[in-house]
Amino acid sequence: MFLSLAPTLSIAASLLFISVANTQQTPVAAPTVAPTTAQTTQNKSAADSTVWKIDDTHSMGLFRVQHSGAGMFWGRFDGVTGIITTSGIPTGTLALDVSIDTNSVSSANKDLDGHLRSPDFFSVKEFPTMTFVSTSSKKLPGNMWEVSGNLTMHGVTKLITTNVEMTGQAESPRGKKIGFETVFTIDRSEFGMSYGVEKNAIGNSVRITVALEAGSS
């Protein structure tokens, strides 16, 4: 009987070997990120820099993608947290370290939210956060900065560059506040999120808007 089971056992042993390798598999590691602008800024002019903590109640991420080749579908993320480091506003450098809770995705439709959280899209159980960590910034005219950094989403990290606008700065009884906003576009298939792209059911190009409000800590 054992001889008759030999082929089965040998294949099973191979599967077990694969399984062990699979168990040791770790998600795609984000490439080592160079020291952030925040760190650089702090080294150069620690006295000038201000660290702002993002207010998750008044910050959000919005995305817009084409559905069925026709209308634009909007969704939002509410769980936006992180740190903004400024140096010499309004002329100095800007550093962003932003994290978004993917489970906070919302489309105002419960069924669609479940679909967005599934492996068809954000796969929130595997990838609970998406992050943006800036690596450099360049001051532009007005209240604008050109910020480059690593965007990690769905287990994939890509370098992106976007223009960030300072929307306001104020003092309130609760302390200093500052606001920023940025709009950029990505191809979601580059981040391994390609459900509906080939069938043209849902667009590949996604316009993302991130609005941040932060308080000095």
Add this chain to the structure above:
Amino acid sequence: MELQILLFGIALPSFVGAAFGIWFMRRTQAGRPDCFVGLALATTLFLSAISEDSLIQFMALNRWLWFPISMLLGAVVVGAGLLFAQSPLARTLVVLVSTISAAILLNIPSWEIFTNRLFLGVGAATSAIFLAQVVKRRANISTYIALSLSLIGPSVLAMLSGFAKLAIPIGAVSFCLGIISLIHIAIQSKSLDRAVGLSGAVVIASIAAFGAATGFGYDTTNLPISSWVIAAIAPLGLWLGEFPMIRSRTTLSAWARICGCAILAATAILIAALFLSSNSHSLSE
């Protein structure tokens, strides 16, 4: 667009699987026709799954693809094992080894702990062994139809939880069994009578169990666990036709098998749908 999903996600894989299964069954030597039909069904699942997602970097980015891959490899193990296993004990061991091996490969969220996957494999093997008893005894068209209906349970639950990429491949296997049923009706061939066989029973029981486990693992809508469990054991609804009062009456037993699988699948869907509708209601309030 929906037409493309139907074509590449369901129709083509199902027809390939049905043709593959019937060819296997007709070509295999007499008396041993149940070795590779499971492989044909697993191929349907795999082809449909890869029409939905890329195998590139699947270990890190699309880990749910471990489900169709483990089913395919498990089907190879059970098919190869049944070619050589002669005694009932050896065949049982083949079933155990193939399902447990497939379960161990299923490294997806909520199933990261090795012992949990081991228990899942043992559960699927137990389900497969029970299923095989009826499949062997009742090798006819009602079995195909019943098993086809049973897989609608995990497929619809996956869809309700928002996981379309999982729902489509399981639905394709269900459709494949439906096609085999139609061919069976059309050609009335005796050689199709054992088409499901032991390998088919193992793969169908595993697809129901592991498909439900995968859906549960990725579910963020918090569907009741009872719905997933009932969907996982839906193929065992075949046993309704084996009740003492029914089993000796051929037609009644056939209808009971079909109804048994349909009732289990429908119960799982109903529990999930009621849960979702009650949640939506409370939100609107």
